[in-house]
Amino acid sequence: MQPNKHIWVVIPAYNEASVIARVIADVRRHECPVVVVDDASTDATATVAERAGAMVVRHPVNLGQGAALQTGLEMALEGGADIIVTFDADGQHRATDIDRLVDALARHGADYALGSRFLGHTINLPPSRRLLLKAAAWFTRLTSGLTLTDTHNGLRAMTRRGASAIRLRQNRMAHASEILSQIAASGLPYVEVPVTIEYSAYSLAKGQKLGDALAILIDLSAGRLHR
């Protein structure tokens, strides 16, 4: 980890009461502030997260993961974060990868360290999901020019400068593609870092499906049609 750097971890969450406490406990081992953005969950996510020691920002209405992520980034920037790590709430990321991402920022002089499960490891990744993720990487290469192996990985680290260049307008699933477009547009340096993603029945049930790809394409197209 980088000494003397103020690192914040942002976790967007929606109805994750059953897993969020364990995720927060893992992340808090790094002794950094954890912001959970509760996207108007109908379960006890906010209460559980608060009890687990996270700072909880609660959306008054459900807006989507992209909106929650942007709220978390703004909260961390306002709080004075030097480095912001984004982390999924469903327990498929490993908190030990946070060190790798943060170290990679300093080592490569990058503003974004993007986790890649295909440079690292996957556990229980279904073949259909692998195919979908590969297609998404190809699509991103075509639309943003970024050559990445993994484009829909919620585990990332960014410097303050990097986070300030991100302004997500895609509230829902298309935010993962939008963030990459904004990284490309910013011209700031980025690096891919091997990470481990462990799929569970829970995270697979909550993850994106094949049919969501069409919704993402429509959202991205509509987003480009207006200012």
Added chain:
Amino acid sequence: MIAQLLLTMLLFGTLLYSWIEYRRAPLIGLLSMLAALTGLYFVWVPAHATWLAAFVGIGRGVDLLIYLWVAISLIILLNLHLKLRAQMEVITVLARKLAMANAESAATPK
């Protein structure tokens, strides 16, 4: 002649709408403007509409005008969808500010 005047008024209305929308959604503005101008041309030169309709295999010029009107309606529908998205962005900003203000007043980082 009455029908021509009515259609002209409607298409001029569409043209005005396109002009206003152009600043916010240039592609939508241009498409609806193009469709409205084409419609105006065919309303006043129906022989060309009949010729073009026959050329593209539609049959009658009046059918071509109806198709054009459907196209204009779809473009306007798309524009309404984009307006709803824009509204959602405003709501998102408001909801975010509210959420952050509540969180800041409640706690400091632990």
